Amino acid sequence: MSSVALYSARGNSTSNPGDSQRLNGQSTTPLDAMPVAVYDLTEKSLRDAENELVTLLGAERVITSLGERITHSSTEWSVAPGGDLDRHSFIVHPKSTEEVSAIAKICHKRRIPMIAFSGGTSLEGTLAATTRGGCCIDFQLMNKVIQLHAKDMDVVVQPGVGFEELNAQLDPQGYFFPPDPGPGAQIGGMIGQGCSGTNAYRYGTMKDWVLGMTVVLADGTIVRTRNRPRKSSAGYNLTQLMIGSEGTLGIVTEATLKLTSAPRNIRVAVLAFKTTQAAVDTAIEIVQNDMPVAALELLDGFTMKAVNQAGYCDKQYPEIPTLFMKFAGHTPQSVQELIDRVEDSAKRNGCQSLEFSKDDKEVAALWMARKTALWSLLAMKENPEDKFLSADAAVPISRLADLVEETTELLNKSGLIGSCLGHVGDGNFHTTVLYGGSDKDKARQIISTVQKRAIEMEGTITGEHGIGLEYRDMLVNENGPGFVDMMRHVKLALDPYCLLNPDKLFRVNWDAKRD
């Protein structure tokens, strides 16, 4: 065990976080009212915890190898790169809700932080990096589809099930689970993140597809949030409180997911426009008229150039703002009817070129450009060591074209390589900036300018990627400090020692290793 105590207790272990706020009956906890930290990350505490965990799980399910600790601490996708100080003290592999509860009780008793880990695809440093050492709870052995209720159209799963594997199992039976974040994502992280993806315009986001869950709280209490009915008004919506809480309020150990029928008669359209405004105006018409397209994506001219250069696709596209759309329906006729309406709208908005898939092969070929857009962009790196930062702004759709155009101008002026692509139907788009070592501040400046403008347009800094470590300070600007102080207050109530994924989403004002 090489970990050292980074944070020793500064109060006694029965101090009461949040005391001063609660004494006055207050409903929020500002940063300067935070209680003292109670972590015990001394070598003795960690060794004792490890021994107890080995007794609980067996040595083979308590991992302390440096290699595993490094791979669990960050990924090449994360803005929080990880480092010597960022490693978990150990990684455990529970097999059941009861084991997760027992692990939480051990960590709670010893004041050791816990981070849940499933697919590890987070971008903003939410789950893939720790700030204080502690216990990583890896769900790789809790990857079962527990039960499909076909007639009710729901499925009960463990947190280590990947959405791609789930859909591969469901599709032959005619069912579909719509949320589609980054490849490799698993249900636990998808709930933590409140994720979405290209299917969100038609189907909504993760919050719309979880009926209930079993969650282990910081002190090991097991809570079931809801049963399986499609609709419920039974008490606080703790399901929704958990979704998007980035692992800071509880650890999801089981979830009941809603399903729909698998989309059929899929077709794809690629429509290129002279201006972003013309592309967005077409999208607005589609939204306004409630046309049920299955996906509605915008790639800017630079992304199209990257797609052409990367060569994943057979063909060359015009390097101008381009809408990628998916259609699906019960009959080929209803899909064609929808396509006709979209085509009509696109032409009225001055569409420069239209292409519609004619068969399933063309569906895959045309969608390939959208699917590989991020990889194509990253292939534009001038130096393999270059990094990237991304913004994930979402704005009311009437302001989307303005923000994309402002962002393009920012990127052009900066001299850095970057692009805009995203989920135009939701008003959400990703700005990706590539940068070399010396340009990090310049890249950050672009991202934060885009975020500030999104807020000014009554939007959000994150439509789907979350806050994690990177965007905590910017979040305060979005809805004012009251919102963050209320979050902090809820956190302190449910996790008084701040053991679950600490430092994420908002600051706690204790000695922090990171700036």
Added chain:
Amino acid sequence: MSSVALYSARGNSTSNPGDSQRLNGQSTTPLDAMPVAVYDLTEKSLRDAENELVTLLGAERVITSLGERITHSSTEWSVAPGGDLDRHSFIVHPKSTEEVSAIAKICHKRRIPMIAFSGGTSLEGTLAATTRGGCCIDFQLMNKVIQLHAKDMDVVVQPGVGFEELNAQLDPQGYFFPPDPGPGAQIGGMIGQGCSGTNAYRYGTMKDWVLGMTVVLADGTIVRTRNRPRKSSAGYNLTQLMIGSEGTLGIVTEATLKLTSAPRNIRVAVLAFKTTQAAVDTAIEIVQNDMPVAALELLDGFTMKAVNQAGYCDKQYPEIPTLFMKFAGHTPQSVQELIDRVEDSAKRNGCQSLEFSKDDKEVAALWMARKTALWSLLAMKENPEDKFLSADAAVPISRLADLVEETTELLNKSGLIGSCLGHVGDGNFHTTVLYGGSDKDKARQIISTVQKRAIEMEGTITGEHGIGLEYRDMLVNENGPGFVDMMRHVKLALDPYCLLNPDKLFRVNWDAKRD
């Protein structure tokens, strides 16, 4: 001022509710760990508060007349009938978020309970009755549509706006706000209740149509939960925490609602079946095949009999289980295509009679039976003094026919008049039991049997009506005490003195006037 102190402080006024739980870092608050109550409802406290409120709002907006206090304390729909002890001490009429915040600060300082009041249509005693006196915050002067963002398809409203008035304003412009609870409901209560209605199968419930809100917390803090983008992953979903919290966590003073395009080409179908199972099997086929019908309602044979007897409709219907459906679409052709599919499915399931509207007049005429179903039932009262109780169970749809049939048998055996009708597409149905004074226990027994069976079927005791006062003890059975203890813990964090709509949703274990 005739109110007397029902609850005087038993701890000192700076005692810290929840201390013992938080001292141990716990994540839940069981009933026996509740702190002592701190209310101050002495005559002096109430008089001082009233004086401060008059200074703030003027005497004309601080109401103490007995008549108003009676009409605000209950309605003929509420299971909590109200009485001498159930009246608010005074009613205030704020005009702005800032005034609500100032009112909350006055009540918080003096430890006086607060209940928000908008449409007053709650059934389960959620909002329309107080248990401890205190301040009723009536939103009748905050009834403005603040801004329609047509291009973004959202609208900013105050809590006193009725959903019917809102849609009357929106429809001529082609927009639609789908949630449709009881007539007279207003946005504030609809958020508090997490309501739905006949449109929920197609459009989802209140939780799907609120983008963000401004909320005043128990101590008067003003929090804005989200901006206007259609999608956000920016921190805890405090919007969803508020929706369905029955006014116990905060007071909504403004909401941004999502809109969709107004339904066109509406048609209605009435389909009668020999058995409940055959009707539900048809509904299941519709759900399984994702057929986008606009409403999917089931009325049992007894309800159809009540409809025939009440005479609101021009015609007589077969008195057997009947599906009422609505259809809407972009073109008459797409609606006809859907109707053909539904007709095919109904016939395969042995439908006894089918009727489809041919014009708008027939749409209204056929839907009238569904619309007047509850009134028709109440007209079956043997004695005008008779009361009614209702269950609001929702189960996975595969179990719906079983539960409806079991319930019908229960009702038949009991000798009481009652029926089942509801939102079959959501697995949700209402059991209404009429009873005379001496049969209250018998009626309660039926309701609680239905609720217990719903829980055994992995369902919920309430699909849309909420818990209020009446079903607090049954809620504990639904997901176990951990769920309720976690709710109580969140409540104590955000409202440490339990000032907001106390005693609703769960017990607080203080001297309670009610059993």
